[in-house]
Amino acid sequence: MILNCIAVDDEPLALGLVCSFIEQTPFLHLAGSFSSGVKALEMIHDQQIDLIFLDIQMPDLTGIQLARILDRQPGSGGPRVIFTTAFNNFALEGYKVDALDYLLKPFNYEEFLTAANKAMAYAELLKPAPAAALASQPAEDEEYIFLKVEYQLVRIATRDILYIEGLKDYAKIYLESTPKPVLSLITLKALEQKLSPKSFMRVHRSYIVSLDKVNSVTKNSLNIGELSITVGEQYKDAFNAYLSKWM
Secondary structure (H helix, E strand, O other): OOEEEEEEOOOHHHHHHHHHHHHOOOOEEEEEEEOOHHHHHHHHHHOOOOEEEEEOOOOOOOHHHHHHHHHHOOOOOOOEEEEEEOOHHHHHHHHHOOOOEEEEOOOOHHHHHHHHHHHHHHHHHHOOOOHHHHHHOOHHHHOEEEEEEOOEEEEEEHHHEEEEEEEOOEEEEEEOOOOOOEEEOOOHHHHHHHOOOOOEEEEEOOEEEEHHHOOEEOOOEEEEOOEEEEOOHHHHHHHHHHHOOOO
16 A cells, blocks of 8 residues: 655755655655645645645644644545644644644654554555455454544454543543553544444443443442442433343
8 A cells, every 4th residue: 555645844954854754665655745735735635645744833824724624624535644843832733633643853764654654554444344354254353443542543342441431522441451541532422423322321421331341230320340420310211221121
């Protein structure tokens, strides 16, 4: 697989360095280079671009603004972004627009290649599996979700999930296999849509639970291990329907 790339930077020396790094990387193809985000956007609309190495501080249209425009476009077939910047105070903004990585100038080829490999791994994950392989694959092997964790796309087996706690725009996923929860930039509502309603239930504005991991229930709460979760008022009807199966 070859990733079609463009480089965008208003500094000629920095732009030239990124272009030379792209050209010496076998799985990257340099489709174009731009000193302006506006000009880059024109090419993105006209051609299939997989990856953008994007400076942040630029006139007319900043890298963050360009990434927000791409992030608002429907579908998941748009280009992914790796930010290249001399400023370290944009990391959180880069994370919010779903950037794959964040290269802090000056960076060397080894650091560039690490980021490029993340982009390739992401593209490989999204590549459709052959029909024959899907037909022969057991259904349980498909029970997983992909979540953005820091600057990586992480695969999580749904059978490993104990419960999920919502924290505004973030979610903490507690797993059976590790004591440390996984933190992802995703709302609880969006995450709820990724999970099977047969296996998971929203029981509180801040909690989704794995029904298979519930140890005990009462009229207004449930327990997973040592954690007791009170069922929210708006979720009681669905919980009572589930509770009737225990009676």
